[in-house]
Amino acid sequence: MTGGINQEIEDLHWNLGLLQNLEVGLVVLDRDSYICMWNGFMENHSGISASKAIHQNLFSLYPELPAPWLQKQIEAVLLLSNTAYISWEQRPYLFPFKSHRPITGSAPYMYQNVTLIPLSSPTGQIDHIGILIYDVTDNAIGQQKLEAANQQLQSLSRTDGLTGLNNRAYWQECLEKEFDRFARQQETSSVIMFDIDHFKKVNDSYGHQAGDMVIQTIAQTLGQYVRKTDIAGRYGGEEFGAILVGTCGENAKVFAERLRSAVEATVMPYGEHRLSVTISVGIAEVTFEQASALEWLEQADQALYTSKQNGRNQVTRFE
Numbered sequence: 001m002t003g004g005i006n007q008e009i010e011d012l013h014w015n016l017g018l019l020q021n022l023e024v025g026l027v028v029l030d031r032d033s034y035i036c037m038w039n040g041f042m043e044n045h046s047g048i049s050a051s052k053a054i055h056q057n058l059f060s061l062y063p064e065l066p067a068p069w070l071q072k073q074i075e076a077v078l079l080l081s082n083t084a085y086i087s088w089e090q091r092p093y094l095f096p097f098k099s100h101r102p103i104t105g106s107a108p109y110m111y112q113n114v115t116l117i118p119l120s121s122p123t124g125q126i127d128h129i130g131i132l133i134y135d136v137t138d139n140a141i142g143q144q145k146l147e148a149a150n151q152q153l154q155s156l157s158r159t160d161g162l163t164g165l166n167n168r169a170y171w172q173e174c175l176e177k178e179f180d181r182f183a184r185q186q187e188t189s190s191v192i193m194f195d196i197d198h199f200k201k202v203n204d205s206y207g208h209q210a211g212d213m214v215i216q217t218i219a220q221t222l223g224q225y226v227r228k229t230d231i232a233g234r235y236g237g238e239e240f241g242a243i244l245v246g247t248c249g250e251n252a253k254v255f256a257e258r259l260r261s262a263v264e265a266t267v268m269p270y271g272e273h274r275l276s277v278t279i280s281v282g283i284a285e286v287t288f289e290q291a292s293a294l295e296w297l298e299q300a301d302q303a304l305y306t307s308k309q310n311g312r313n314q315v316t317r318f319e
């Protein structure tokens with residue numbers, strides 16, 4: 001019998017030793033949030049010894065904690081007798097511990113997953129709560145880096161390399177979205193397409209590099225003229241498009257005329273040369289008669305063709 005008790009005490013001693021040295025934070029609170037256990041991990045990262053922490057109210061000891069939120073979580077765990085998990089994605093950390101990992105030196109604090117466990121007494125009553133703090137800084141930083149890389153990749157896959165505008169595939173995707181939005185919300189929009197006039201001559205006379213520089217300059221002008229909500233793109237070699245969100249055909253014509261005259265007035269120095277070009281523009285407003293975004297685009301393209309036919313350097317609205 002005595003041996004049994006001795007064995008139990010020994011087991012308890014071992015268990016406490018393990019909990020004390022666990023690479024996980026362990027805090028046990030009573031129903032009034034007074035600390036009953038504060039393991040080595042908590043001591044190391046908080047700088048507060050167990051002898052100082054135990055018998056203290058957690059929220060008095062740690063005023064930085066999000067008290068109303070944590071109290072609500074604790075109450076729910078005690079009431080429902082259910083374990084609660086809080087991931088770093090919901091709340092990056094509970095205890096404001098510094099990150100000590102050398103490879104994640106960029107993390108200002110330790111990211112934490114937190115588990116709240118209801119603890120029952122020998123009589124079966126839930127009168128304590130265990131808080132486990134897992135240091136997930138490496139995972140969190142890894143995931144954040146991956147997300148940033150994905151975002152960068154996505155942005156690259158949508159961007160035209162020469163001009164920095166949206167590329168054709170992404171721009172067309174936006175046009176389709178705008179067409180669907182019109183079907184749902186009936187808010188008008190217009191699309192403009194434009195093409196640099198006699199661009200072949202620029203390449204032939206000054207070389208491909210000069211041609212590229214002209215394309216970049218026109219793209220910049222377009223970028224300066226569109227609103228933040230508009231979507232500008234490079235459709236092809238020297239052809240551009242812009243979705244003028246919430247703009248009727250009449251106002252799109254005013255916009256296009258301004259853009260046309262700005263391009264005409266732009267002088268582009270290239271070596272000892274001063275280059276200038278003009279653009280032909282086509283406009284189409286979205287309508288219920290169009291069966292698809294493609295038909296909407298084709299109407300703008302037809303209007304652009306009319307501008308070319310009628311002598312270039314002009315704006316035509318599809319009627």
Ligand SMILES: Nc1nc2c(ncn2[C@@H]2O[C@H](COP(=O)(O)OP(=O)(O)OP(=O)(O)O)[C@@H](O)[C@H]2O)c(=O)[nH]1
Nearest residue numbers: 195196197198199200201203208209211212237238
């Ligand atoms: N420098 C450069 N040239 C390009 C690029 N993409 C297409 N081009 C050139 O753009 C020219 C387009 O010529 P065309 O389609 O005949 O039209 P244009 O000379 O502009 O004449 P119009 O459109 O009828 O006024 C071709 O010479 C293409 O090689 C590019 O990225 N850079």
